[in-house]
Structure formats: structure tokens, C-alpha cells
Amino acid sequence: MALSTELTELLGVRHPIVLAPMGGAAGGALAAAVSRAGGLGLVGGGYGDREWLARELTIVAEGTDRPWGVGFLSWAIDAGAVERALEFRPAAVMLSFGDPGPFVERIRSAGALVMVQVTDLEEAARAVDLGADVIVAQGTESGGHGARHGRSTLPFVPVVADLAAPVPVLAAGGIADGRGVAAALALGAAGAMIGTRFQATAEALVDPSVGRAVVEGRAQDTERNGVLDLARGASWPTEKYTARTLGHPYLDRWRGREAELARDPQARQDYRDDVARGAIPPAPVWAGEAVDLITDLPSAADLVTTLAAQAEQALARAGRHRPGGS
């Protein structure tokens, strides 16, 4: 048995479960494992680094004959990154954060599906206008980057689904178990995009300390903030996008003083020095509010199978009727 949605039909995948293209962490091995298990694995192409892309897309293309895809940051990439990725024949290319417009035609003409992630209704309307094949509605409880002034997944997804219909919508943000997948479908989504949960799998392209931090992390310690991007000297447009991470010394030091931090080159030097001497981790641990639900480090294949089975159970339980049927 398997749940059937517009997404599983459109892509010919078994489960309505999509690996979020987490930059760096969603490498070729993880994406391939998700796709082999019946989900849709998306490689996290991020800023479009050519060397990284060539390596990871080779791994995913050789690792599965099922559909897979790749995601990019619209504000960060150039057309060349998309071109390079399309040579590997992904089934889908996802564009997040920024204007997807410049890349849509090229992706479509290569025969790949265009997936566009949105964080508000204006972006959703724009994605529809551009002819997106799949729209990903991301809530503010998601781990990693998202809108500074974001929307919560539960009320956001049905509004985007209404706006986009008949274009299928995926729910992203706050989903880490089968109940969340089931809720996504109940809200009218055609599937669930899952990030943080996949960081705590055997195949995730992260330092083992990250998987452990995700398992041990608590949602109440996560925070959406621009501080760490500013401290890292990342080029993210922090006025619009922030990232949800686990707690971090630089959050405590700079919370509420982003403008000051942005003007302080010494703070960025301090951050680099603290990384170099091991006082702080090499990168923030990006984690969403669903981190509370993550308590183990399975293989990605086992995780996909478990999520799908739990989702079916959750929907069957939720749909129970009163004995007698009245």
C-alpha cells in the first residue's frame, strides 16, 4: 500500500515524501537513498558551487534510476549552475529564496519539472504565473533559511493550495514524522518536504556532531535569526531571510543587535577566529521546530519507509468513525 497524491502521480514516485535540498547536507548519497526508497531526493545545490555539484550530481545520478532533483538558491546562482545541473538529467529543479524567473524556461525546456519554494502569498502567485509545476509552501518553523517574517505551515499550506490549484503544493517546515506527513496531505498538500529529520540519517553529508546535535536538540532552543549569517559573513540577504538554528554563543552575544553586527568587521573576524580555535562549531546547526520529534539516526531508506507507514497509520486513525456510523 502507498498513499497516492498529485505528486506521486506527476513524478512517478512511490511516497509523497521529498528530501529538502539542504545546501551541503543533502548530498548525492542522501538524495539517491531517498529516491531509491520511493521518495524524491533533492540535492542541495545551494550557491551552485561547480565542483560540489559535479561530484554530488554524479553520485545521485549513478546512485538511483528513480526520479531525483536538485535545489538552488535563486538569489545566489547564475544560469550556468542550472545548466550544469541539467546535464545530469534531474527530474526536477527547485528554486528557493529570490526570483526564480530567470531560470524557469531553461529548466522546463530541458524536460525537468520546475519546483518553486514560496514563503508568502505574493511569491506563491508569482510562482503560479511563472508556470511552476510544483509549489513548496514553507512555514517559519522550518530549519535553516526562510522568510524573516514567515508564516506557520498549518495555516499557510491550505491558502497556497487554494491559490495554486490545480498546481500541486508541498508542505515544508515542522515535519519530522509520519503524523506531519499525514497532516500535510490533510491540509491539501500533495506531499511533505522534510529537511531537519534527514540531517540525522546515515547518509547526510554532515559532520557526525550535527546528527547528534539534531537528535539531542530541543525546539525551544531553536531560533530564527539573521545574527549567524552576519557573523559568518554569509552573503544572504538578511533583511528578508533568516535561518532557524539550534542555540549558539553568537546568538546570545548579538541577539537584537543585527544592524550593529553588520557594521562590525571585527565581529566577523572574531567568529572566524573562534571557529579556527574550535570554540564554536564550523557552521551553525540548522534545525527546525520539529527537532523534538527526532530521536534516532536511521538510514535514509528506513526513514522514508517509516515515515510513509506512519503517515498511513495516522490518516487511518484520524479518519475513524463512530461505531454505528451515525
Next chain:
Amino acid sequence: MALSTELTELLGVRHPIVLAPMGGAAGGALAAAVSRAGGLGLVGGGYGDREWLARELTIVAEGTDRPWGVGFLSWAIDAGAVERALEFRPAAVMLSFGDPGPFVERIRSAGALVMVQVTDLEEAARAVDLGADVIVAQGTESGGHGARHGRSTLPFVPVVADLAAPVPVLAAGGIADGRGVAAALALGAAGAMIGTRFQATAEALVDPSVGRAVVEGRAQDTERNGVLDLARGASWPTEKYTARTLGHPYLDRWRGREAELARDPQARQDYRDDVARGAIPPAPVWAGEAVDLITDLPSAADLVTTLAAQAEQALARAGRHRPGGS
């Protein structure tokens, strides 16, 4: 047909749909209408005003022979308010925001169910320890008051459900249509608590302008803030609790300057003057992020019936399996 959950079994109600006890707005007529239609109507007892309680509890008690209840603000009430309410024989009393401890035994000994609303896991654990019969997990997308640093409903509900089991948990915040009710059940909740949506019904105890504002309001214009409580001179503990409202001139004027506002008696006088001369509405319009889904002003009975039918449809659609069943 009707969906069956731990809540419908426990209370003997037809639908797993609960009217949020919105202070002032959820009066006796609205609560009675919800209960007559098969949901659980909760009167918004708020601060425990004796005259208001006597009037509205008389209306609900005379208006339905089905189970109904009443909600209070734990930080604001004294035991006398609960005593007064219990004389009307509610099936349930809900306690929100603050320590429910002082009131639990009295409610239980009167034979009413104890419902405790929680906004974080610490509060949820405390509610379990106190022996709450029903726990309401409130997400930050909810309208009106909630935690300043709240959790989003979708990832919060399953964690509370795991912590509280076998105590039934309701999902609150961001639910305004049957898809949201279905999602709540999929997440493991025994029902959905709904507020903002019921403000836009014929029976809501609000000025007609409020219902219209909710119908016209957009989620992107809602904001969780302590400014309006401070400007109104409300006694809410704003360091811990804020309220989500539609846009308001005083939000634009004071956003980000709550400490300054708290020290400025002239600002409170200005607010009163602006209300008196009709420059601003008599009260903020409390509204959650699900306001986008609210487009009409039905009767409460029609709304309950519609929500229940939509929820069944949403779960049936979400639970579709691939033809052939493989």
C-alpha cells in the same frame, strides 16, 4: 457519519470541534450554538467578570442540553469566578495562561473536566502532573493571546501528544477550515480548538465591524505583539504573553518600543482619547494566521457542520491509495 476521537468519546459530543473561549467574543449564544451543532462550545470567561459570567452562562445553560464549558485566564481570576461558573454545571472548565494549579481540584470535585491550555513543553508537563483531563496545545499562529515566544502548531501538537498520552490533546492555532481540523487529527490531536473563525459567525458577541474585519483581514497583516496590551493599559503580563491582531495604528507607532510604551502614561491616555473620538476601534481585532481562510459570516451551526464535513473529506482524500494497492 462523524469522526470519532478520544474527545468525542470523553465528552459525548458529535464532532471533535471546540470553540475557543475567546474572552468576551465567545458568549453564551455562540457557545450554545456550537454545542447544539455537535461541537463543544466554551464560553470566554476571561478575567471572570461576575456580571458578564452570570448573563452568558445563563444563556448557554438555557440554550443547550449538550455539553458546554467555560474558559478563564489563570493569571487573572480568583477562585470565586470558577465557583460562580461551576454553579451553572459546565461539562468542562478550561484554564489558560498562568498557573492552573489553584483551580484544578475545585473543578474536578464539581464533576467538570479540567482543560489546560499550554504553549510550551514545560507547561504541558505541568498540566499532565496536575491531572488535566484535556490538554490544549496552542501554536503561535493563533489569534489573540498566546506565548510571546510561541511554537508553531504543526510541530508542537505531536510532541505534546507524545508527552501527554493517554491524555487527549487538542490543537489550537491556525485552524479555520475542515482541512485544519483534519490536520489536527492527523497530528495525533483528539480535536481542534477554533477561535478566529468563530468570530465571523452570526452568534459571535462582537461588533459587526469585527466580523467584517476578520472576513477581509489577511494573515500577512496579523502580528503578535505586546504593544496593544500596553497601550490599552491591559493588565496582561506582556513579558510572557502577547496577542496576535490585525494591523493597528498603535502597532505602527510603537512597534519595537514596548519598554518605552510601558513607561509612558501619556500614550495610554492618547489611546483612550483616540478610542473616544473614534480614531481607532474600541478594541484590537484579535485574529490568527488562518484569517486568510475566512471569507463568509455563517451561523455557528452551519459552520460546525461544514467544518466536520470538510474534515471528513480532507481525511478521505489524503488517505487515497494508489490504484492496485501495491
